[in-house]
Amino acid sequence: MSNFTAKQKECLEMMENALFVELTTIDRNGFPSTRAMLNLRNKQQYPHLVESYKTESNPLAVYLTTNTSSEKIEEIMENRNACLYYCHPETFHGILLQGTIEHVTDKIFKQKIWQDGWEIYYPKGEEDYSVLRFVPNRLKIYSNFNVQKEKI
Amino acid sequence: MSNFTAKQKECLEMMENALFVELTTIDRNGFPSTRAMLNLRNKQQYPHLVESYKTESNPLAVYLTTNTSSEKIEEIMENRNACLYYCHPETFHGILLQGTIEHVTDKIFKQKIWQDGWEIYYPKGEEDYSVLRFVPNRLKIYSNFNVQKEKI
Numbered sequence: 024m025s026n027f028t029a030k031q032k033e034c035l036e037m038m039e040n041a042l043f044v045e046l047t048t049i050d051r052n053g054f055p056s057t058r059a060m061l062n063l064r065n066k067q068q069y070p071h072l073v074e075s076y077k078t079e080s081n082p083l084a085v086y087l088t089t090n091t092s093s094e095k096i097e098e099i100m101e102n103r104n105a106c107l108y109y110c111h112p113e114t115f116h117g118i119l120l121q122g123t124i125e126h127v128t129d130k131i132f133k134q135k136i137w138q139d140g141w142e143i144y145y146p147k148g149e150e151d152y153s154v155l156r157f158v159p160n161r162l163k164i165y166s167n168f169n170v171q172k173e174k175i
Numbered sequence: 176m177s178n179f180t181a182k183q184k185e186c187l188e189m190m191e192n193a194l195f196v197e198l199t200t201i202d203r204n205g206f207p208s209t210r211a212m213l214n215l216r217n218k219q220q221y222p223h224l225v226e227s228y229k230t231e232s233n234p235l236a237v238y239l240t241t242n243t244s245s246e247k248i249e250e251i252m253e254n255r256n257a258c259l260y261y262c263h264p265e266t267f268h269g270i271l272l273q274g275t276i277e278h279v280t281d282k283i284f285k286q287k288i289w290q291d292g293w294e295i296y297y298p299k300g301e302e303d304y305s306v307l308r309f310v311p312n313r314l315k316i317y318s319n320f321n322v323q324k325e326k327i
Contacts, residue, residue: 029270034211042264042265045209045260045262047199047207047209047258048207049201049207050206050273051200053256054256054257054258054273054274054313055199055200055201055256055257055258055260055273056205056271056273056315057197057199057209057258057260057271058260058269058271058317059262059264059267059269059317093322094322104206104207104208105207105208106199106207106208108197108209108210110197110211112194112195112211113194115211117210119208119209119210120204121202121207121208122206126230144320146320147224161206162214165210165211167217168296168298170245170246
């Protein structure tokens with residue numbers, strides 16, 4: 024982690040331990056749209072992904088899995104601006120990452136991300152399994168009623 | 176509640192019981208920006224606001240309090256599109272409200288919303304206390320891996 028700034032390390036700490044993450048995209052009417060998603064940056068829950076993140080070109084990139092049939096796929100095709108929010112609301116400690124998101128269609132990559140047991144999320148079958156890759160360009164840390172910002 | 180649809184009632188149930196709410200605005204670069212906020216629709220935590228909501232013209236409107244000096248105030252002046260997200264991530268049960276948000280400057284109204292004890296959030300004093308009013312036009316209910324939508 025020697026190339027991370029102090030803020031990025033703080034960010035990564037929360038990303039690797041949070042139970043969930045919230046992704047917000049912008050729909051075609053120009054309204055933001057938030058939903059909770061599995062936090063595939065969580066090291067304890069998804070140890071099989073730790074290596075993939077190490078070989079990533081962007082060390083704060085995040086993978087997300089979703090249904091191909093979901094609205095967010097269409098939204099992302101039209102507007103790639105998105106944000107991810109990790110938080111402990113009880114302490115008002117939160118991390119916001121703003122950046123761009125893309126729909127990854129490479130089959131080998133998708134297979135690498137796949138985890139047994141996820142079949143319950145894809146009742147329509149394999150065709151409905153999609154992977155997204157989020158690349159941040161800015162982070163905000165909310166803590167102690169302050170906001171700290173940094174470009175990435 | 177006789178004028179609420181079934182979905183709106185489900186929505187209100189979660190709004191009135193959630194511990195926090197997440198507001199997303201869109202910044203001037205066109206990126207969404209999410210943060211946790213006090214859920215002033217929570218009936219147990221903010222009983223002094225129940226009457227104000229009853230006299231509201233929009234029965235699903237939400238008040239939020241924030242610092243006048245925060246970035247969201249500027250963001251809202253330029254782009255009023257916003258969303259509120261309430262959720263129990265453990266069950267992937269979530270409510271999304273999309274709509275518009277405005278900065279309320281009426282002093283009598285702001286005084287009605289104020290709660291003793293909030294001084295800790297406004298170290299810069301009274302001038303830094305701002306009230307926002309969010310009016311939804313669409314709701315989405317996420318539950319059982321489905322999404323139900325309704326215009327409001």
